[in-house]
Every structure is written in C-alpha cells, then in structure tokens.
Amino acid sequence: MTLAGVGGAFGGREDLSMQIHACLLALRTGKPVKIVYNRFESFFGHVHRHPAKLFYEHGATKDGKLTHMKCRIVLDGGAYASASPAVVGNASSLSVGPYVIDDVDIEAIALYTNNPPCGAMRGFGAVQACFAYEAQMDKLAKKLGMDPVEFRQKNAMEQGTIMPTGQPVDSPAPVAELLRRVKAMPMPPERQWESSEGADVRQLPGGLSNTTHGEGVVRGVGYAVGIKNVGFSEGFDDYSTAKVRMEVINGEPVATVHTAMAEVGQGGVTVHAQIARTELGVTQVTIHPADTQVGSAGSTSASRQTYVTGGAVKNACELVREQVLEIGRRKFGSYHPAWATAELLLEGGKVVTDGGEVLADLVDVLEGESVEVEEEWRHRPTEPFDLRTGQGNGHVQYSFAAHRAVVEVDTELGLVKVIELACAQDVGKALNPLSVIGQIQGGTIQGMGIAVMEEIVVDPKTAKVRNPSFTDYLLPTILDTPTIPVDVLELADEHAPYGLRGIGEAPTLSSTPAVLAAIRNATGLELDRTPVRPEHLTGTA
Numbered sequence: 081m082t083l084a085g086v087g088g089a090f091g092g093r094e095d096l097s098m099q100i101h102a103c104l105l106a107l108r109t110g111k112p113v114k115i116v117y118n119r120f121e122s123f124f125g126h127v128h129r130h131p132a133k134l135f136y137e138h139g140a141t142k143d144g145k146l147t148h149m150k151c152r153i154v155l156d157g158g159a160y161a162s163a164s165p166a167v168v169g170n171a172s173s174l175s176v177g178p179y180v181i182d183d184v185d186i187e188a189i190a191l192y193t194n195n196p197p198c199g200a201m202r203g204f205g206a207v208q209a210c211f212a213y214e215a216q217m218d219k220l221a222k223k224l225g226m227d228p229v230e231f232r233q234k235n236a237m238e239q240g241t242i243m244p245t246g247q248p249v250d251s252p253a254p255v256a257e258l259l260r261r262v263k264a265m266p267m268p269p270e271r272q273w274e275s276s277e278g279a280d281v282r283q284l285p286g287g288l289s290n291t292t293h294g295e296g297v298v299r300g301v302g303y304a305v306g307i308k309n310v311g312f313s314e315g316f317d318d319y320s321t322a323k324v325r326m327e328v329i330n331g332e333p334v335a336t337v338h339t340a341m342a343e344v345g346q347g348g349v350t351v352h353a354q355i356a357r358t359e360l361g362v363t364q365v366t367i368h369p370a371d372t373q374v375g376s377a378g379s380t381s382a383s384r385q386t387y388v389t390g391g392a393v394k395n396a397c398e399l400v401r402e403q404v405l406e407i408g409r410r411k412f413g414s415y416h417p418a419w420a421t422a423e424l425l426l427e428g429g430k431v432v433t434d435g436g437e438v439l440a441d442l443v444d445v446l447e448g449e450s451v452e453v454e455e456e457w458r459h460r461p462t463e464p465f466d467l468r469t470g471q472g473n474g475h476v477q478y479s480f481a482a483h484r485a486v487v488e489v490d491t492e493l494g495l496v497k498v499i500e501l502a503c504a505q506d507v508g509k510a511l512n513p514l515s516v517i518g519q520i521q522g523g524t525i526q527g528m529g530i531a532v533m534e535e536i537v538v539d540p541k542t543a544k545v546r547n548p549s550f551t552d553y554l555l556p557t558i559l560d561t562p563t564i565p566v567d568v569l570e571l572a573d574e575h576a577p578y579g580l581r582g583i584g585e586a587p588t589l590s591s592t593p594a595v596l597a598a599i600r601n602a603t604g605l606e607l608d609r610t611p612v613r614p615e616h617l618t619g620t621a
Contacts, residue, residue, distance in 0.1 A: 083370040089344040090526070091200030094379050095127045095162050123548030127162055127199030128536050130155040130190065132171070134212035138181075144226050146235045148183035151175050153209065155190040155198075162199035164190035169314055169465060170205035173245050173474055177213040178255040178307040179235045184244045186470065194543040196536070200381060202526060203308065203588045210306040211610065214593035218302070218600065228597070229263050229303050232256075237307075246471040249478060252571035254506050258482040259305055261504040261567045268486055268500045268563065270299065285488055285495035287559060296492035299499075302597025305482040306589030309475040310582035311384040314465060318384065318476070319458040321375030322352075322392035323368075324400050326360060327450035333429050333442040335360050335397075338368035340377040341389045346584060347515040348385050352393050354511060359397035360404075361426035362442070375456060383479065383582025386511065391577040392457035399453040401426055408445045460575060477573060481505040481586035483524065483594035486562075489602040494614025496532050496599060498560070501525075501591055504567040508581035513568070519584045521564045527591030529556045532611050 086093075098115040105113040117125055133154045139147040153171050157164035172188035203210075221231035236255035242248050271294070273283035279293040286292055312318040323338040335356045343349050353365040370377075377389045405424045408431050413419040422433035431439045465472040486500040501524050510516045533554040537546040547553045572579025592610060600607050603617060614620075 083342055086342060086344050090202035091381050092126050094200040094381055097125045120548045123545050124196065127197050129201040130157060130167055130198040132208040134208060136212050136216050138216050138220055140220050140224065144224055144231050144234050146179060146181045149176055149181045150185040153188035156193050156195055157190040158193055158195045158197035160197045162197055167205040170309060171209045173465065174206045174307055174309065175209045176244050177210065178237050178305055178480060180237050180241055186244065195538050196545060203585050206308045207589050210589040211593050214304040218597050229259050232305060233259050245465060245474055247473045251573035251575060252506065253480060254569060254571055255305055255480055258480055258504040258506065258569065262482045262484045262502050265502045265565055285490040285497040291493055291495065292490050297488050297490050298602045300487050300489060300598040300602025302485045302594050302601050304590040304594035304597060306586060308479050308586045308589055310477040310479055311382050311387055311459060313462050314474045315463050318378065318388060319456055320377040320389040320392045321454065321456045322389060322396045323374045323452065323454040324356065324393065324396040325450060325452040326400050326404060328443050328446045331443060332364055333362045333446060334364040334366060335362050336366045336368055337393055338374045339389050340370055340372045340374055341385055342370060342380040344380050346380060346385060347512060348389065350515065351386055351390055351511050355390055355393045356397055359394060360401060361428055374454065383585045386580060387576055387582055388457065388459060392455055394577050395457050396453045396455035399455060400451050403451045404445060407449055408440055411445060412440055477576060477581060479581045479586040481590050483590045485594035485598040487595060487598040487602060489599060489617065491603060491617060494617035496612065498528055498562045498595060500563045501528060502565045503587055504569065505586060506569040506571050506581065507583050508573045508576060509570055509579040510568055511578060511580060516568060516583055517566050520566050520587045523584055523587035524564055524591045525556050525561055527588040528595055530610055531592045531595035535611050
C-alpha cells in the first residue's frame with residue numbers, strides 16, 4: 081500500500097468507513113477506485129468524539145490535601161463499538177488527573193446508542209476526564225479559600241507517584257513546575273480594545289459583528305493542567321519499522337529513509353530527516369514515499385509516531401553507522417591503527433575518532449559500496465488492565481501540559497473573547513522546536529474550540545446530525561485565535577528515544593477546562609458543560 085497525499089487528521093482516519101467498499105470495487109473491476117465524501121456525508125460517515133456525562137465527588141482536608149475521589153464516567157459510543165473500549169480505558173485510568181489521591185473509586189462505561197458512531201479523536205477519553213476533574217479542583221479550592229494554582233500544586237503528582245492503576249510514574253512528572261511557569265507568564269494588558277480613536281471591535285467579544293463597545297465586558301482568568309498517555313496501551317504490540325540506506329551519489333554521501341509512517345501534518349518526515357543527519361553526519365537525506373513495503377508504522381495517532389517510528393529510524397541509522405565504520409576498518413585499517421582502537425563517529429561527512437581526528441571521508445569509505453538496514457523497533461511492553469481490580473502497567477509514557485486562559489465576557493450578550501491561552505508543557509526533548517510550538521498551539525486551539533464553539537447537535541428523535549456543515553458546526557478561525565505564549569520544558573524520559581515525549585494531545589486536554597475556568601471566574605456561574613453558549617451566560621438557557 082502506497083500513501084497518497086493526506087490532509088490533517090486527529091484520529092478520524094483510524095476507523096473504517098468507505099475503505100472496504102473501495103477495496104471490493106477495485107477487486108471487482110481490476111481498476112483504481114476513488115470514493116469521495118462531501119462535507120455533509122463526512123459528518124454522517126465519520127466518527128466523532130464521545131459525548132460524555134461525568135459525575136465526580138472529591139474530598140480534601142482543611143489544609144488542602146486531597147483525600148478521596150469517586151467518579152462515574154458514561155460515554156456515548158453511538159451505533160458501533162469502534163474505539164470505545166480503548167477510550168474507556170483511557171478515560172478511567174486517567175480520571176484522577178495529575179494528582180495524588182490515595183482513595184479512589186472509578187467506574188467508566190461506554191454505551192451503544194442510536195446516535196452517530198464515535199471513535200478516536202485527539203485526546204481519546206482523557207479530554208472528557210480532564211474537563212471534569214479540573215472543574216472539581218476549582219470548586220474545592222474555592223470551598224477551602226485557597227488559590228486554585230497553589231491547591232493543584234499541593235496535590236500534584238511527581239516522578240515516583242503511583243497511579244490509581246498501580247503503575248509507577250518512572251519519568252519526570254513536573255506538574256507543579258508547569259503550573260508555576262504558566263502562572264508566572266506576563267498577563268496581557270487590560271482593555272485592549274480601547275484606543276484614542278474609539279473601540280477596536282476586533283478585540284471585543286463578538287468581534288467584527290460590532291455588537292458591543294465594551295459595555296458589560298468583564299475579564300476572567302482560569303488555570304488547568306492535564307495528563308495524557310502516549311502511544312498504544314494495555315498490552316498492544318506497538319512497533320514501527322524503518323529502512324535506512326547510505327550510499328554515494330554524484331560524489332556526495334546520501335542517506336535514504338523509508339518508513340510506512342502516514343504524514344498528516346505532524347512533521348514526522350522532517351524529524352526523520354533530522355534524525356538521519358544527526359546519526360549519520362550527512363547533509364543530504366532523502367525521505368522515500370511512505371508505503372508498507374517496509375513493514376508497518378501503525379496509525380498516526382496517540383502522539384506515538386516520533387516515539388516509535390523516530391525510534392526505528394534512529395536504531396536503523398545506528399546500525400548503518402556501524403556497518404559504514406566496519407567498511408572503513410576493512411578498507412583503511414591496515415595502515416591506520418585508530419580504526420581498531422578508537423571509538424569512531426560520523427560527523428559532517430567524515431569518519432572521525434572520538435577525539436575529533438579525521439580518519440577518512442565518507443565518499444572514500446563508501447565508494448563502490450552501499451549499506452542498507454531495515455530495523456523494527458518496539459517500545460517497552462505494557463499490559464492490559466485487570467478488569468476486576470483495575471490494576472496494570474497499562475501505559476508506556478505520560479505527557480503533561482498546563483494552561484492559563486484569559487477571557488473577556490460580555491455578560492449582557494453572552495459573548496466570549498479568549499484573549500490569551502498561555503501554555504507550559506514538558507516535551508522531554510524538542511527535536512524540532514518550531515514543530516513543537518506548532519503542535520502545542522494547534523492542540524490548544526482545538527481545546528478552545530471544544531470550550532466555546534464545537535458541538536455535534538443530534539436530533540433526539542431521529543439521531544441525525546442537525547448541523548452537518550462548517551456553516552453550522554463552528555470551528556475556530558484565525559480571527560478567534562488568541563495569543564498563545566508557550567514555555568517548553570525539556571525533562572528527558574530515559575526510556576524514550578532522545579528522551580522525547582509525545583506532544584500533540586496534552587495541550588488539547590487542559591486548554592478546554594482553563595477557558596471554562598476563566599469564564600466562571602468572570603461570571604460567577606457554574607457552567608458544567610461544553611461548549612458554553614450565549615444563553616448559558618445570560619440565564620436564558
């Protein structure tokens with residue numbers, strides 16, 4: 081199977097829809113088959129995020145130490161099972177959030193309904209849970225008269241914390257530090273819409289609709305932090321394969337990287353080229369079009385591709401490097417004793433010792449020869465959760481992000497303007513810093529959309545989607561996008577290639593409850609659902 085051009089994706093391509101029909105038609109006709117959904121059909125034919133009802137109870141001592149938590153999570157899976165069992169596993173195992181609570185009682189279920197099918201979407205069960213437990217943290221902090229950030233920090237997990245599933249967190253978990261960093265970021269100026277020439281409506285709730293000039297507008301600030309697993313969990317055989325070839329072309333050493341990874345905008349192809357340049361010391365790297373002739377890379381989901389396919393590329397490059405050095409030993413070892421005695425490295429198209437002494441040019445070493453290695457790479461194993469006790473080492477890695485939302489709300493018209501969504505996130509190692517920022521900002525805005533815009537409206541009688549277009553299903557645009565300052569923390573996970581962490585999902589978790597917390601702070605309302613609509617703010621719901 082060869083990958084054609086693919087647009088952006090957030091889990092929706094993990095499910096089968098038209099693919100089987102296309103394959104059957106191709107087999108029947110012996111010709112290529114193309115099936116296209118229009119936007120209306122896509123809303124009906126593709127899975128959506130699981131709607132959820134979450135019931136939480138928390139207890140704490142007077143000095144702010146969490147004592148117990150009880151929750152029941154009910155997910156609407158729609159008409160088919162799809163990814164519902166795994167979404168339940170994520171929602172339940174991460175339902176406590178990034179906090180230490182010794183006494184927990186967790187129940188999570190997904191139900192078949194006559195609603196549209198639901199499946200994988202960015203955050204995968206952890207989004208719903210984060211919305212609930214972060215709302216609870218604010219309520220508890222208010223009840224105790226504590227600062228909401230300090231309350232969270234007091235109960236924050238850290239490396240060595242035992243999860244409710246019995247699994248120890250064996251890599252950095254800088255939850256308190258992320259909260260400290262995001263709180264310390266400078267606040268955006270007040271009343272930015274005001275100028276000597278009058279109000280700039282673009283900075284006001286309602287924007288260019290010109291519905292208010294600042295009357296009844298109040299500001300709110302809210303915080304949230306979330307925990308997300310990385311990679312496939314619960315005993316899934318999660319692996320990827322990479323083939324790396326090194327040869328001389330037109331007098332220059334060239335590396336070719338071949339994987340089956342689906343590039344859907346996450347920047348994996350760029351990272352693979354970076355890994356090859358780092359490990360092989362070459363400038364020219366060719367990324368072979370992705371196909372399954374090189375084995376499987378699994379799906380581009382679960383924030384896993386840089387971890388597993390990047391790990392496979394790294395390992396393949398290391399083996400290629402060893403073979404290249406062996407060729408050098410064979411060709412030049414008879415008259416250069418350093419080949420046999422020194423640790424050898426590849427740097428800048430040269431073979432050098434660990435002391436920096438140049439032994440040979442790679443062109444000389446590889447002239448008339450080539451090296452090719454295909455390597456399969458797996459992360460450390462996980463195990464299924466025990467369905468009776470809920471225990472098990474179900475996840476390979478955790479990622480953490482914290483947000484501070486600043487909003488302005490017109491309390492008379494029920495309009496919300498998100499002014500800023502500051503984020504602090506631990507990424508382990510930023511292989512491509514620009515792509516890291518892009519992933520964090522993209523996930524942040526998707527979470528904002530959940531908070532104030534995006535909702536599949538289903539007719540309760542017919543179970544049909546009532547808003548199957550981007551006219552009625554609202555997505556954030558650049559006009560809705562606030563400033564998003566990002567503070568990137570790099571605390572390496574020793575179990576991962578280069579110490580990296582999956583990045584793309586964690587910011588989607590915490591941005592949603594941060595926006596809701598800010599709106600609650602501005603209005604004093606409870607607001608226990610998303611998205612927040614104008615009628616929820618004006619009392620007309």
